């Protein structure tokens with residue numbers, strides 16, 4: 001039975017990961033920011049441990065990691081999934097909005113990985129799976145901070161893989177394309193159809209499509225794979 005910590009487990013891709021690991025018989029703790037009611041429901045239904053914390057706040061992460069390690073008795077797998085997007089013209093973006101996106105999507109991955117890998121280093125084993133975005137590869141208009149944060153996750157993945165490899169820890173990144181979650185709920189039908197047209201497989205992805213790749217990177221089958229970036233995007237922009 002593996003011990004798994006997932007950030008952003010109340011909705012979308014993170015929730016699909018919580019379900020997938022719980023269905024597999026693993027012990028799961030998940031972090032969320034606001035959705036108390038949903039978190040309790042998920043805890044009851046799947047037996048996962050909910051921890052309320054803001055991953056963009058260093059001390060909050062420290063506290064959440066301590067709670068998770070105590071409850072699970074350690075950690076084998078970390079899924080850095082929580083993220084936010086901020087839509088709008090780059091020229092209109094405030095410094096506060098920029099910092100909020102970077103602090104959540106990039107610093108949050110750093111805080112979580114640093115605090116958890118200290119534990120993984122002691123046991124000489126661990127799997128870290130970061131959720132980036134296709135926009136971190138090709139850049140999205142009107143999502144400049146988001147694209148920059150996700151490009152940062154690429155770099156963080158490769159450098160952490162080099163530094164943590166000698167300790168038996170793999171670090172990989174999944175870059176989803178357009179996935180049907182709350183994050184995309186502001187897009188109208190026409191925009192979703194356009195995004196669908198840009199996807200070679202002609203469909204919007206499901207959170208489970210991403211969770212399947214997360215499970216692969218967490219499995220023994222991926223034990224010689226590290227520092228890699230995998231697009232789970234239905235062939236978006238190829």
Ligand code: NDP
Nearest residue numbers: 008010011012013033034035054055082083133179181183
């Ligand atoms: P959702 O908006 O559906 O869910 C986001 C999750 O992250 C929620 O559980 C939310 O908690 C949590 N969260 C947000 N901010 C924080 C924070 N500061 N601290 C702790 N938890 C936080 O997102 P998706 O499932 O769509 O996205 C998941 C990941 O996949 C993100 O990193 C996203 O960038 C990436 N991605 C998504 C794509 C898509 O098309 N959906 C495409 C490419 C990448 P709460 O419910 O409490 O707010």
